[in-house]
Amino acid sequence: MAQTLNNRQIADVFDTIADMLQLKGEIIHRILAYRRVAETIRELPRDLRALAAEDKLNEIDGVGKVLAEKISELLETGELRFYHELAQEIPPGLVEVLRVNGVGPKKAMLFYKELGIASIPALEAAAQAGKLRNLSGMGSKSEAKILESITALARRTNRVRLDTAWAAAEKLLRPLLQLPGVIQGDIAGSVRRGKSTIGDIDLLIASYQPLPIMEAFVHHPDVTRILGQGETKSSVELENGLQCDLRVVPPERYGTALSYFTGSKDHNTRLRERARDRGLSLNEWAFTPLEGGAEVLCASEPEVYAQLGLPWIPPELREDRGEIDLAAQGILPRLIEIKDIRADLHMHTTWSDGKLSVRDMAWIARERGLSYIVISDHSQSLGVANGLSVERLRAQREEIRAVDAEFAPSLRVFQGVEMEIRADGSLDYGDDVLEWLDVVIASLHSGLRQPREQVTARLLNAIRNPHVDIIGHPRGQMIPDREPADLDMDAVFGAAREHDTALEINASPYRLDLDDAHARRAAEMGIKIAVNTDSHNGDGFTALRYGIMTARRAGLRPEEVINTWSVESFLAWLRQ
Ligand SMILES: [Zn+2]
Ligand SMILES: [Zn+2]
Structure with a gap:
């Protein structure tokens, strides 16, 4: 039997097809159809396999009959005839050449036809040998530019974690906000939307005096390269290869610009369509009446949305996943906020492997305004993390009870454990131990690459155990490098709902697991969600903001997250 492809692999095939069609010079609609479906599949909270089994592939947004057949073919055979036919004309290696800045489909095909170039290394070699400059439409200048782009590409291959981008963005923006003539400024783009990985940083400032701001920006000590410096836009590169764009706009246009540069692209497209329906065109500067007339300027984002007959939409929801319809109907969810926690x-x-004592953690938690916490150290078989034997677990209980007595009633401290789900599927403590712990979190840390049936069965075994309250970081992904385990999430969600086991959004920016799409689906099924920081030191608590952003991207209301409950409600749920 052919190897079964997962969602991500199938999305990759469609993305490559879009690239190949682009190289072929196909019409843009056809290219976009593949591009969009690749993106949808990549973020789909359900397995294509499961959807295919239910005959529901064509219910996926943007998937018609033709694409549904292609997905089925990929699922059944692991291959796609259409892809192989395309590959006869366009070598798949050629698509990577498109990633080089300044090389579009026309140039890529020119290099391929004239010089047989079908990869970035081949392109680099040809440029170094001076072979590109004599091709039609090229010159030594554009040849040098391509070499430069290839070097830049090598530096910035991967996306960075949200916390890395956020810290870099704040560090760049903060000094700019102190400059004279600056009225306000924000981090825009995918950082503002709280995506788990970030491709580049967008900053926006309102001012009538852009030049000194641009000057300060490009000379920030973190800048390693100036990519461009202008009056309205400047671009720089940071040491980790991250690109950062700053735009300075007049204050009366700030709202339009902030909404535009926050994105997402798809959300903006929908806003433009809505504007057109109202006889307006919308760009980053203003609304302009289609029939002619004066521009409509918006100094703030709520004004932009009001112009479209909508309430302001939180940035985390701006992904064109139905938020505009909800807003139009006045039923946007009241999203969870940090203050609800x-x-x-x-x-x-x-x-176990934390840096502070139980008492220190309790003290910090109280300082941060929390009213109860669960200490959940690692269990015995996680030797690398100094996991707790049953005896040490009992000894820890004494200490936690003492700290609880000291901090109550302003802060309650409970004893939990982060219990290993062992590679053989068994749990790390017997029921005789689990029953006297206040809270049991069960997590997968090993055997994450086991086949789907095996790794899913392990998680299900934990979910079904009546003592297990929460599944920690359910999919086991690490950002940006480690793929999630190949879990049957339909089965996981089904069991979690049946046994009232909560699933975690682990707020660590290395995890953000469950991700937004899965958390949304879990909550829609009525599964309880926990947003936890998994802190190993005092700084760890600051990760809460990333977990909350992920929960907001999932559209979660406060009551759907158990961390917002009163201690009485929480204890009542545990007792059930
Ligand atoms: Zn863990
Ligand atoms: Zn942990």
Whole structure:
């Protein structure tokens, strides 16, 4: 039997097809159809296999009959005839050449036809040998530019984590906000939308005096290369290869610009369509009446949305996943906020691999305004993390009870554990131990690459155990490098709902697991969600903002997240 492809692999095939069609000079609509479906599949909270089995492939947004057949063919055979036919004309290696800045489909085909170039290394070699400059439409200048782009590409291959981008963005923006003539400024783009990985940073400032701001920006000590410096836009590269664009706009246009540069692209497209229906064209500067007339300027984002007959939409929702319809109907969810959070249910201390004592963690938690916490150190078989034997678990209980007595009633401290789901599927403590722990989190840390049936069965075994309250970082992904385990999420969600086991959004920016799409689907099924920081030190608590952004991207309301509950409600749920 052919190897079964997962969602991500199928999305990659469609993306490559879009690239190949682009190289062929196909019409843009056809290219976009593949591009969009690749993106949809990549973020789909359900398995294509499961959808195919239910005959529901064509219910996926943007998937018609033709694409549904192609997905089925890929699922059944692991191959796609259409792809192989295309590959006869356009070598798949050629698509990577398109990633080089300044090389569009026309040039890529020119290099291929004239010089047989079908990869970036081949392109680099040809440029170094001076072979490109004599081709039609090329010159030594454009040849040098291509070499430069290839070097830049090598530096910035991967996307960075949200926290890395956020910290870099704040560090760049903060000094600019102190400059004279600056009225306001924001981080825009995917950082503002809280995506788990970031491709580049967008900053926006309102001012009538852009030049000194641009000057300060490009000379920030973190800047390693100036990519461009202008009056309205400047671009720089940071040491880690991250690109950062700053735009300075007049204050009366700030709202339009902020909405435009926050994105997403798809959300903006929908806003433009809505504007057109109202006889307006919309770009980053203003609304302009289609029939002619004066521009409509918006100094703030709510004004932009009001112009479209909509309430302001939180940035985390701006992904064209139905938020505009909800807004139009006045039924946008009241999204969870940091201030709704009363508890953190997952953290480590010096009893396992944490850096601080139980008392220190309690003290910091109280300072941060929490009203209850769960200490959840690692269990015995996680030797690398100094996991707790049953005896040490009992000894820890004494200490936690003492700290609880000291901090109550302003902060309650409970004893939990982050229990290993062992590679053989068994749990790390027997029921005789689990029953006296206040809270049990079960997590996968090993055997994440096991086949789907095996790794899913392990997780299901934990979910079904009546003592297990929460599944920690359910899919086991690490950002940006480690793919999630190949879990049957339909089965996981089904069991979690049946057994009332909560699933975690682990707020660590290395995890953000569940991701937004899965958390949304879980909550829609009525599964309880926990947003926990998994802190290993005092700084760890600051990760809460990333978990909350992920929860907001999932459209979660406060009541759907158990960390917002009163301690009484939480204890009542545990007792059930
Ligand atoms: Zn863990
Ligand atoms: Zn942990």
